[in-house]
Amino acid sequence: MLVGMSQEKLGELLGLTFQQVQKYExxxxxxxxxxxxxxxxxxxxxxxxxFQDVQDQLxxxxxxxxxxxxxxxxxxxxxxxxxxxxxxxxMRIKDARVRxxxxxxxxxxxxxxxxxPQQG
Numbered sequence: 242m243l244v245g246m247s248q249e250k251l252g253e254l255l256g257l258t259f260q261q262v263q264k265y266e267x268x269x270x271x272x273x274x275x276x277x278x279x280x281x282x283x284x285x286x287x288x289x290x291x292f293q294d295v296q297d298q299l300x301x302x303x304x305x306x307x308x309x310x311x312x313x314x315x316x317x318x319x320x321x322x323x324x325x326x327x328x329x330x331x332m333r334i335k336d337a338r339v340r341x342x343x344x345x346x347x348x349x350x351x352x353x354x355x356x357x358p359q360q361g
Contacts (some may be wrong), residue, residue, distance in 0.1 A: 244284045244285070244286065245329070246283075246284060247259075248262040248263055248266070251280070251283060251284070254283050255276070255279060255280065255283070265280075277291065331343065
């Protein structure tokens with residue numbers, strides 16, 4: 242999702258089903274170096290892109306008995322489906338004044354929702 246390609250499209254380009262791509266993405270199946278290289282090429286990213294969180298995880302592992310740190314709220318938001326869609330749509334707005342007005346609208350909606358009970 243982050244690079245704007247569906248699992249179906251990636252699977253098609255790799256000669257795989259989208260279910261196989263899902264298994265790679267979720268870590269159910271291991272992925273070989275050659276296939277990882279092909280995926281990086283198709284997605285137009287460098288192979289290290291897939292290992293961005295490894296250094297953070299290694300640092301956390303060295304904490305010993307310290308409490309495990311959770312993902313920053315911004316990362317949780319951007320990695321959610323709605324957060325990603327909102328971020329991508331917002332970035333497509335070229336007019337800085339419109340972006341500012343959208344931001345003000347969202348802030349005012351959040352401020353007014355703080356006093357209301359959440360519906361789930």
